[in-house]
Amino acid sequence: xxxGVAVPGTHEDHPSPKAKNYINAEAGxxxxxxxxxxxxIGLMYLVxxxxxxALGGFFAILVRLELLTPKKTFMSxxxxxxxxxxxxxxxxxLFIIPSVPGALGNFLLPIMxxxxxxxxxxxxxxxxxxxxxxxxxxxxxxxxxGLETGWTFYVPYSxxxxxxxxxxxxxxxxxxxxxxxxxxxxxxxxHKLRAPGMGWFRLPLFLWATYATSxxxxxxxxVLAITLLLLLFEKAFQIGIFxxxxxxxxxxxxxxFWFYSHPAVYIMILPGFGIASELIAVHAxxxxxxxxxxxxxxxxxxxxxxxxxxxxxxxxxxxxxxSTIFSALTFLVAVPTGIKMFNWISTLWRSSIAWTTPMxxxxxxxxxxxxxxxxGLFCGMLGTDMHxxxxxxxxxxxxxxxxxxxxxxxxxxxxxxxxxxxGKMYSDKLGKLSALLLFVGFNATFFPQFILGSRGMPRRxxxxxxxxxxxxxxxxxxxxxxxxxxxVALYNLLDSLKNGADAPDNPWGGLSLExxxxxxxxxxxxxxxxxxTHGPYDYSDDRNATGASDS
Amino acid sequence: MSASANDExxxxxxxxxxxxxxxxxxxxxxxxxxxxxLVTEILFFGGLFCAFFIYRSWYFSSFxxxxxxxxxxxxxxxxxxxxxxxxxxxxxxxxxxVNDKAKTVGFLxxxxxxxxxxxxxxxxxxxxxxxDGLLPGVHFTAQGFSSPHPGTFFAVYFMMTGIHGLHVIxxxxxxxxILLRAQRGDFSARYYAPVEGVGLxxxxxxxxxxxxxxxxxxxx
Numbered sequence: 131x132x133x134g135v136a137v138p139g140t141h142e143d144h145p146s147p148k149a150k151n152y153i154n155a156e157a158g159x160x161x162x163x164x165x166x167x168x169x170x171i172g173l174m175y176l177v178x179x180x181x182x183x184a185l186g187g188f189f190a191i192l193v194r195l196e197l198l199t200p201k202k203t204f205m206s207x208x209x210x211x212x213x214x215x216x217x218x219x220x221x222x223x224l225f226i227i228p229s230v231p232g233a234l235g236n237f238l239l240p241i242m243x244x245x246x247x248x249x250x251x252x253x254x255x256x257x258x259x260x261x262x263x264x265x266x267x268x269x270x271x272x273x274x275x276g277l278e279t280g281w282t283f284y285v286p287y288s289x290x291x292x293x294x295x296x297x298x299x300x301x302x303x304x305x306x307x308x309x310x311x312x313x314x315x316x317x318x319x320x321h322k323l324r325a326p327g328m329g330w331f332r333l334p335l336f337l338w339a340t341y342a343t344s345x346x347x348x349x350x351x352x353v354l355a356i357t358l359l360l361l362l363f364e365k366a367f368q369i370g371i372f373x374x375x376x377x378x379x380x381x382x383x384x385x386x387f388w389f390y391s392h393p394a395v396y397i398m399i400l401p402g403f404g405i406a407s408e409l410i411a412v413h414a415x416x417x418x419x420x421x422x423x424x425x426x427x428x429x430x431x432x433x434x435x436x437x438x439x440x441x442x443x444x445x446x447x448x449x450x451x452x453s454t455i456f457s458a459l460t461f462l463v464a465v466p467t468g469i470k471m472f473n474w475i476s477t478l479w480r481s482s483i484a485w486t487t488p489m490x491x492x493x494x495x496x497x498x499x500x501x502x503x504x505x506g507l508f509c510g511m512l513g514t515d516m517h518x519x520x521x522x523x524x525x526x527x528x529x530x531x532x533x534x535x536x537x538x539x540x541x542x543x544x545x546x547x548x549x550x551x552x553g554k555m556y557s558d559k560l561g562k563l564s565a566l567l568l569f570v571g572f573n574a575t576f577f578p579q580f581i582l583g584s585r586g587m588p589r590r591x592x593x594x595x596x597x598x599x600x601x602x603x604x605x606x607x608x609x610x611x612x613x614x615x616x617x618v619a620l621y622n623l624l625d626s627l628k629n630g631a632d633a634p635d636n637p638w639g640g641l642s643l644e645x646x647x648x649x650x651x652x653x654x655x656x657x658x659x660x661x662x663t664h665g666p667y668d669y670s671d672d673r674n675a676t677g678a679s680d681s
Numbered sequence: 682m683s684a685s686a687n688d689e690x691x692x693x694x695x696x697x698x699x700x701x702x703x704x705x706x707x708x709x710x711x712x713x714x715x716x717x718x719l720v721t722e723i724l725f726f727g728g729l730f731c732a733f734f735i736y737r738s739w740y741f742s743s744f745x746x747x748x749x750x751x752x753x754x755x756x757x758x759x760x761x762x763x764x765x766x767x768x769x770x771x772x773x774x775x776x777x778x779v780n781d782k783a784k785t786v787g788f789l790x791x792x793x794x795x796x797x798x799x800x801x802x803x804x805x806x807x808x809x810x811x812x813d814g815l816l817p818g819v820h821f822t823a824q825g826f827s828s829p830h831p832g833t834f835f836a837v838y839f840m841m842t843g844i845h846g847l848h849v850i851x852x853x854x855x856x857x858x859i860l861l862r863a864q865r866g867d868f869s870a871r872y873y874a875p876v877e878g879v880g881l882x883x884x885x886x887x888x889x890x891x892x893x894x895x896x897x898x899x900x901x
Contacts, residue, residue: 246700249710314717322710323700352721356728360840369836370818371732377830378818382735386728659702 151553151650166251167653171258172237173551176544178258179233182224182265183537187613189217194575194609197602200594207592211278212293214590216271218281223302224265226536227394230401231312231347232261234543235340237551239316241644241651242334244325244660249318253311260308267301270294280590282387283361285372285380295365303358306351309397313347316340325643327662331425334642334666335411335418338425339404342432346393346400350436354390357383381446388439396435398532400428402495402539403470409492409542410474412640416481417667420473427466434463444515453512460510467503471496486638487561491542494569498534502527505580520590523583526576534572541568541619548623549633553650556626564619571611578605642666691780691869708874715878719885722848726889729841733896736837740830747826747834748901750815752806756898759802760890766795767887770856774880777873782866785876789860792883796853803846810835838897845893848886855879 152169162170192213196203205213236254240247248254271277271294279287279295288295320333320341333341361383363369370376372383403424411418418424440448440456474496483489505527508514518524542565549555578601583589587598594602636645641664647656701707737744773788814822817836859879862868868876 240700248700250714251698251700253714310721314714314721317717318710318713321713322706348717348721349724352724353728356725359844360728360732363840364818367817368819369840370832371836371840373818376818377740377833378836379735379739382732386731654699 149648150652151648152653153553153650155653164255166247166255168236168240168248168251168254169551169651169653169655171254172233172235174258175228175232175236175261176234176551178262178265179225179229182220183229185269186217186220186225187616189213189220191609191613193217194606196592197594198606200596200599200602202593208276208278210592211590212276215277215280219268219277219298219302221532222281222394222398223305224268226398226532227309228261228305228312230405230536230540230543231309231316231340231343231397232258234336234405234540234547235312235316235343235401238547238644239319239337239340240323241647241655242337242642243320243323244328244643244656244662245319245323246654246656246659248315249323250315254315257308257311257315260304260311264301264303264305264308267304268298270297270301282391283358283383284387285361285364285378285383286374288361289364289373296362299358299362299365303355303362306355306358309347310351310355313344313351316344317348320344325660325662331422332662332665333425335407335421335424335428336401336404339400339407339428342428343397343400343404345429346397346432346435350390350393350397353386354394357386357390360386381443381448384443384446385439388442389436392439392442393432393435395528395531396432398536400431402499402536403428403431405539405543405546406474406492406495406499407470408640408642409488409495409539409546410477411667411669412546412638413486413489413492414478414481414483415639415669416477417665417669418473419476419479420469421665421667423469424473427469430466431463434459434466438463441510441515444512445519457510457512461507464503464507471500471503484638485562487556487558487565488542488546488638490562490565491538491545494565494572495535495538495542497569498530498538498572502530502532502534505530518583520588521583522579522587522589525589526579526583529576529579534576538568538572541565544623545619546638547644548626549637550644550649550651552627553633554626554630555633555637556622556630560618560622564615564622567611567615567618571608571613571615574608575605575612576608578602578608641668692867692872694867695872704872711874711878715881719881722885722889726841726844729837729844730892730896733837733841736830736833737901740828740833743826743828743830744834745901746828747815747831747838748897750810750813750823751838751898751901752809753898755802755806756894759799760894762795762799762802763887763890766792766799767884769795770880770883774873774876777863777868777876778870780869782863782868785863785868786860789856789863793853793856793860796849796856799849800846803842810839834901841893841897845886845889848889852879852883852886855882 152167155167156165162174165171192205193210196205196210196213236248274294274297276293277295277298278291278293283295283299288299320337324333360369360371364372364378368376370378372378372380374380407418407424438456438460440452441460444453444457505523508518509524509527545556545561582598582601582605585598587594633649635647635649638645643656643660643662643666644651646660697704697707701710769788769791773785773792776782776784776788810816814820815835816822816832817839818832821832821835823831856879859868859876862875
């Protein structure tokens with residue numbers, strides 16, 4: 131099966147799974163804290179971002195619980211503000227942005243290109259430390275009086291509310307540098323460290339997505355950095371850049387903020403696209419349909435993503451002409467995104483789908499992301515947006531994209547590469563159960579929010595009209611099912627570490643390089659630098675023989 | 682003596698890191714990394730330039746009035762100092778490439794002196810502004826302005842020149858680092874990537890000032 135690439139010596143040379151690998155190469159906490167091995171750094175990112183995810187999820191459960199009744203349920207209005215703000219800030223800055231690049235990207239990227247490490251291993255470790263430092267500052271808000279600005283730090287809120295605005299802003303500023311350095315490292319690695327024979331069009335699609343993500347990280351994050359720095363000075367010294375009392379312009383803050391934060395949406399979703407491409411191709415054992423189209427659409431999304439930030443500001447008072455242009459450009463994003471959807475579905479068509487856990491997550495991804503993507507068009511349309519902006523419709527839309535898209539793909543990818551990372555197999559049955567629970571719970575939570583939003587329920591409100599209560603309750607119960615789904619997945623994965631069977635080198639029959647080396651990989655990834663002779667998806671099947679696919 | 686044996690004497694401590702196949706690959710990667718880093722710097726400053734242009738078009742009369750309070754002579758002197766330091770930096774890189782250790786060290790020392798000179802001039806400028814109350818936002822206390830938002834100009838001025846000044850200070854640290862390494866004999870035609878990297882950074886610091894000076898001091 132693995133005829134796609136020839137890695138001399140790999141299969142013969144490792145006698146048993148107990149051989150030296152990156153996990154048991156060195157022992158002790160210090161060896162982990164000072165490692166420059168991209169795989170160990172990836173693993174530390176994984177643990178860190180999953181802890182952040184659990185914390186963010188905890189706040190989400192609190193928010194949903196409070197919304198069980200129209201008036202106060204169990205927390206005060208201020209606490210509610212802090213809960214949804216921290217939910218958003220943690221999920222965006224501590225979890226989604228660093229998760230896929232930091233954890234899976236770090237682990238996989240050098241292996242997938244056939245390199246021994248990323249181009250700048252020490253810088254890579256520094257990224258992790260910057261992430262930790264930034265995360266500590268952000269989480270310090272828990273004891274420093276909270277944060278009530280929403281995750282966007284909009285200026286009248288951030289300049290007038292108390293609490294830990296400065297600490298959190300500084301934390302996010304520091305994490306921005308972590309993100310920039312990771313992106314820089316990845317771009318240089320893909321450019322300069324590809325193994326012999328690894329041409330650009332033999333890169334796994336996950337790497338194309340990661341490459342596009344890295345470009346956005348490099349080009350957009352510095353603007354966030356300067357924005358947050360100005361905000362810090364505004365808050366600390368009242369310099370009058372954003373504060374309208376002093377002649378500043380809060381709308382300028384929104385422009386600056388979304389100039390980063392809209393592209394950041396693609397930092398969040400593009401890696402999810404990349405994972406989906408891998409899951410679908412490997413578990414359907416099919417050559418990806420339209421490889422180049424998927425690859426270039428990632429880059430296209432990244433580039434168009436820089437030109438659409440104004441669609442977050444249709445009601446901010448920006449000019450109608452600007453809004454119209456931003457709206458038109460926003461629709462343009464749907465084109466490369468649609469290309470991806472159709473190519474994934476074409477890949478699945480008449481393939482031999484293996485209903486594994488990763489495939490179950492990939493299927494959930496396709497459904498949920500389709501809904502998330504299509505409802506984005508409602509929000510991008512000027513007239514409709516007047517009605518639905520700042521309502522639960524928007525909340526539901528971006529949760530379908532961020533959670534239904536990225537998180538589902540991330541968890542699917544985690545199940546896909548878990549055997550490679552840890553050397554253990556988990557229970558496929560429990561894995562599929564978690565995927566099913568997540569799919570059901572997710573829709574139960576967020577589909578009612580589309581209805582709530584279109585009926586006028588504003589987002590971030592503490593109290594609401596009695597007529598909205600049934601839908602809110604439905605949504606809250608759904609959030610419990612989501613929580614259960616993640617607990618099942620977590621139990622399954624952790625249990626595999628103790629009781630799971632040893633994983634073979636290539637449990638899914640993948641053709642990209644990470645499946646051609648030992649499980650878990652040795653510290654230097656490959657005993658001998660691999661020579662790549664075929665593409666990552668060169669499965670031989672009947673349809674390829676008829677020339678129906680991309681070459 | 683063969684060429685490779687001769688090479689070994691140059692940059693004796695240099696080795697190719699384990700994850701690179703060749704020294705060239707390592708050098709190319711380092712160079713690309715630096716250029717990408719400079720791109721992030723340009724975007725970082727880009728936000729400030731953008732703020733400058735927006736507020737200048739909003740509060741045009743304030744900007745014109747306020748910019749007359751900047752010291753054009755001091756700004757011009759600093760511009761010359763930085764451009765000259767860019768030249769000495771470029772000469773230091775060149776000297777490293779042709780194995781001239783003494784000149785590398787000498788040019789780096791001149792570059793550092795220029796950087797300190799720049800900061801000294803800047804210090805006097807800042808002191809003057811603080812004394813006159815020409816400060817951002819709520820701290821603006823100067824009297825006799827006829828336009829409503831001079832504080833915004835000084836917010837932009839202090840943020841831009843302050844962040845630029847911070848880059849100069851970081852630059853001094855970096856140049857000092859390669860200066861010490863150059864003295865130790867780390868660099869040669871075989872290995873000079875850090876000198877070139879710091880050099881590129883220093884040119885960018887210079888370049889940013891070359892835009893700041895006319896925009897803030899001359900155009901206003």
